[in-house]
Each structure stands twice: as structure tokens, then as C-alpha cells.
Amino acid sequence: MNKETIERLRIRASQHFLDSIAVKQEAEKTLPELVARGVMAMAQCLQSGGKVMACGNGGSAADAQHFAAELIGRFERERQELAAIALTTDSSILTAVGNDYSYDEIFSKQVRGLGKEGDILLGISTSGNSKNVIKAIEAAKKMGIKVIAFTGNGGGKIASLLDQDDIHLCVPSSRTARIQETHLVLLHGLCDGVDHLMFD
Numbered sequence: 001m002n003k004e005t006i007e008r009l010r011i012r013a014s015q016h017f018l019d020s021i022a023v024k025q026e027a028e029k030t031l032p033e034l035v036a037r038g039v040m041a042m043a044q045c046l047q048s049g050g051k052v053m054a055c056g057n058g059g060s061a062a063d064a065q066h067f068a069a070e071l072i073g074r075f076e077r078e079r080q081e082l083a084a085i086a087l088t089t090d091s092s093i094l095t096a097v098g099n100d101y102s103y104d105e106i107f108s109k110q111v112r113g114l115g116k117e118g119d120i121l122l123g124i125s126t127s128g129n130s131k132n133v134i135k136a137i138e139a140a141k142k143m144g145i146k147v148i149a150f151t152g153n154g155g156g157k158i159a160s161l162l163d164q165d166d167i168h169l170c171v172p173s174s175r176t177a178r179i180q181e182t183h184l185v186l187l188h189g190l191c192d193g194v195d196h197l198m199f200d
């Protein structure tokens, strides 16, 4: 590989850092207060015996799993296990529901099967338009399950489904990669806040 190619790729990689920093700086102006509200809701849910269910597609499925792992396992300190489940991991459920019903139902059927009033659904969609996340949110709201939605791109269709009982963290970007990177900061902010509120 010649030096020019390395330099071209270095500049592209550098731009990713700069763009990511810019989106995070813009998000920092408004989203920390919503993280705080999310932390309060989650701590209350967990202390009352509720659980957090998380869902999303692609990179957001990975985020849902990442978050559940940090609640069940740990974030930055030793503490008791916290009740969380990613709805993205049971390949038998995902293939059966996707095959027999529709891919749009893969999360909503799990919300109806596993969810209880007082739980929280964390729905993650960078576009705000993924139908399976939308249907999971609709199912949750019918069951008295509070929704914390992570979106971007203006919030998409998910924005119009939410009301004042819910918490909407919308990243100010329309670029999927940048939104996902900021979602991860929000997830870690939730983990940190829950640990602080429940265990400090």
C-alpha cells in the first residue's frame, strides 16, 4: 500500500473522529437532562422489581445487548445484578415469529409475552422508523410499560408515538453511524446514573 493511499485513509478516519465529536458536543446541549430522567425511571423500575427490555436492529441490536450485559453483569463497579433483557438474542423466537408472523412482530410479541406493567422498554432506532421497534413501543404503551426511545434523524415515526410518560432521546444528526456512536454515550450515561442512584 503506498503512502498516498495511507494518507487518504488517514484523513477519512480523522474526519470520523471530528464528525463524531461535533455530534456529541451538539447532543450534550440537550440530552443529559433526558438521561437523568431515564436514570430516575430505570432506578424506580428496578427497585420495584421491574425489568428493562431493550430492542433494536443491526448496530442497535448490538447496543441493546451491550446495555443488558452491563445491567446484568456490571458497568464500572461491583454491585448486584440488575434485571435487563435484550429482545434481539433468541434466534428461535426471532426466526419463528419472523417466519410465522412477520419480522415486524419479533419484538412486540416478546414485549407482550415477557413484559409487565412497571417494566421499561428501551427502543433503539437511528431512523426512528423501524417497524419492529415501533410495534414494540405500541405494545408496551398498551401494557403500562414506560418507553425510553433512542432515535436520531428528528425521531422519525417513533417521535409521534411518544407522550409525556415516555422519554425520547433524539440525537441531532441524520447519519446512522454518528447517531449510533452517541447512543453508546447515552447508554453508558444511563448505566452510570443507575449505579450512582442505587448504590452510592
Ligand SMILES: O=C(CO)[C@@H](O)[C@H](O)[C@H](O)[C@H](O)COP(=O)(O)O
Binding pocket: 057, 058, 059, 060, 124, 125, 126, 127, 128, 129, 130, 133, 176, 177, 180
Ligand atoms: O450499524 C449499522 C449501520 O451503521 C446497521 O447495521 C444498522 O443498524 C441497520 O441498517 C439497521 O437496520 C438500521 O435500523 P434503524 O437504526 O433505522 O432502526
Ligand SMILES: [Zn+2]
Binding pocket: 059, 177, 180
Ligand atoms: Zn454501525
